[in-house]
Amino acid sequence: MKMVKIGIMICDRNRKCTGNKCFKSINERDGAFSEVPRKETIEIVGWMTCGGCPGERLEFAPADMKKYGAEVIHLATCYLAGYPACPYIPDHINYIENVVGLPVVVGTHPMPQNYIDAHENMGDWDRDNVREYLKNLVEDKKASEKYDSTRPNFLKPTDKD
Numbered sequence: 001m002k003m004v005k006i007g008i009m010i011c012d013r014n015r016k017c018t019g020n021k022c023f024k025s026i027n028e029r030d031g032a033f034s035e036v037p038r039k040e041t042i043e044i045v046g047w048m049t050c051g052g053c054p055g056e057r058l059e060f061a062p063a064d065m066k067k068y069g070a071e072v073i074h075l076a077t078c079y080l081a082g083y084p085a086c087p088y089i090p091d092h093i094n095y096i097e098n099v100v101g102l103p104v105v106v107g108t109h110p111m112p113q114n115y116i117d118a119h120e121n122m123g124d125w126d127r128d129n130v131r132e133y134l135k136n137l138v139e140d141k142k143a144s145e146k147y148d149s150t151r152p153n154f155l156k157p158t159d160k161d
């Protein structure tokens, strides 16, 4: 069976996050994982906060994940969900790809609709030129609604994908 090993970096503003949405999106092949066939296994070899601006653990964490077999590093959706979006995404990508030597995917779970609404209202995604990182995360409206935990029927059994 084919397997892909990944490491996930999360924004330190979410350092106490339980990771539910990231893990759900891996299990259910949503968002950045939507193109990974279900018959392939995704193994998470590491999960860590960036350490705080501008990325205190950037030099350590992805390299350590690589030692444990990570083939790709995901910058979690929270890099873009927080207001404002992380201003250091290009630096994190650049370092991980060119120094650590692993490809980077920006995003994990679909951007929840409530965050899309807030950012569209504020206009910061355009102002801060981060649209290029959002393409796998906002295009599927149904998926964004599915991950909006503010909905009254969030995760209810009647809530079909």
Ligand code: SF4
Residues within 6 Å of the ligand: 010, 011, 012, 013, 050, 051, 052, 053, 054, 055, 079, 085, 086, 087, 088, 089
């Ligand atoms: S904004 Fe960026 S650099 Fe700052 S804590 Fe979040 S992910 Fe890390």
